[in-house]
Amino acid sequence: MTPGARRALAAASRLFYERGIHAVGVDLIAAEAGVTKKTLYDRFGSKEQIVVEYLADRDERWRAYLLERLQQLEGAGSVERVRLVFDASRAWMDDNSPKGCGMVNAHAEISDPTHPAYAVITGQKQWMLRLFTDLAPAQAHALMLLHEGAMVAHGLRVFPAPIEYARDLAVELVEREGDGQQEGERE
Helix, strand or coil: CCHHHHHHHHHHHHHHHHHCCCCCCHHHHHHHHCCCHHHHHHHHCCHHHHHHHHHHHHHHHHHHHHHHHHHCCCCCCHHHHHHHHHHHHHHHHHHHCCCCCHHHHHHHHCCCCCCCCHHHHHHHHHHHHHHHHHHCHHHHHHHHHHHHHHHHHHHHCCCCCHHHHHHHHHHHHHHHHCCCCCHHHCC
């Protein structure tokens, strides 16, 4: 990717997250990035493709961030790993998503399954469900609901510490249902 294209993607990412996808036009992205509209269209082809690349980049960074933290708990039980997912989500939200989950926010604007960005949005949520299924199979759906609800509540700032609240409920659920055993305790 050329330096101009990198600047354009960085500008688009910031603007899309801060203002919303529909509120940001190609002219504004080009102006913020210090490139021409021609450069944008030569590199990305369309605004839709810029949106796809913005969301794909955000998703890739989130997955790498979370997986790196989970690798540090290799061999830990489900409870510790579920707790870590929620704690990592809180840190990510504080550093990268003060207005809530970028994928949820994007879905509020892009709900058409034929839009090329739709697969990126739903793909991240499917990946999270698979992750929770790997961590605690019997509680995966409940963990996913707690996690996603916490992300939305965090962005809305309806009450304090929603991610911590959801984390505590998730840990309690996993402990109660028995998936919280240490790996060495399983037969």
